[in-house]
Amino acid sequence: MKTAIVLTVAILAQSIGNVALSKGMKLVSGGSSDSADFSLIMLLEAMQSPFIWTGILLLILFFVMFTVSLTWADLSFVVPVISLSYIVNVALAHQFLGESVSETRWAGTLLICLGVILVTKSGNTPKHNNAYGLNQETRPYQT
Amino acid sequence: MDAVTLLMIAVIVLSNAAGDVLITRGMKKMGEVSSFHPYHLFQLGRRVLHNRDFLMGVFCLAISFFAFISVLAWAEMSFVVPATSVVYVVTVLGAKFFLKEQIDKRRWAGTFLVCVGVVLICLP
Structure with a gap:
């Protein structure tokens, strides 16, 4: 139950945080979709945007929930669960940023989720069996 | 792009x-x-x-x-966020070639799905 609550909060915080960051950066850049119009000064301007700070605070919340969960749960369990946030991200971008998400893009997002789940839940290799190949035996104790 | x-x-x-x-x-x-x-x-x-x-x-x-x-x-955020999922492919390839890990079939299948997914989100 502890794990379910912590990871749900993590997914929601991450997705809503990304929407806030996206909104903030689009306001700073004036909505241009050309990368040539971007300048580093915009990053400084972004630091004065309430949207960016909301996004940063939500991502800090995500980060705390994620790292705290790693102290008792395996990375190879946490990462596939968090991968559901790809769907939440795209849904929120469609709903709140008015991005038109094509069916191809939805299909791509779903495949990515499935792929992440397969990559991180396969445990045939005894020593290196999580997403980042970290040795489970380096843990101070097993739970 | x-x-x-x-x-x-x-x-x-x-x-x-x-x-x-x-x-x-x-x-x-x-x-x-x-x-x-x-x-x-x-x-x-x-x-x-x-x-x-x-x-x-x-x-x-x-x-x-x-x-x-x-x-x-x-x-667009609905492109950028899924695009960063390439991280899973990079990690599996890195584990294979730098750490000499054995990659099982399920993991290759997952990596392939992520690749196909990323190609799909890159299409117009």
């Missing part, structure tokens, strides 16, 4: 992967968190600030973050 966007996605992905590995290694040394009392979380926070892996991980994630919000200035 232009070269700058692709380059920035690469920066986001590589610094994110490095950051996650370093932070995981750091946090595993902290022991399981069983109390959410503010005082205990504060103590954990103080201990973690003396952990070099953790600090280097945070630095990598900071690079990843600024690259990410930069791309958001011009690109």
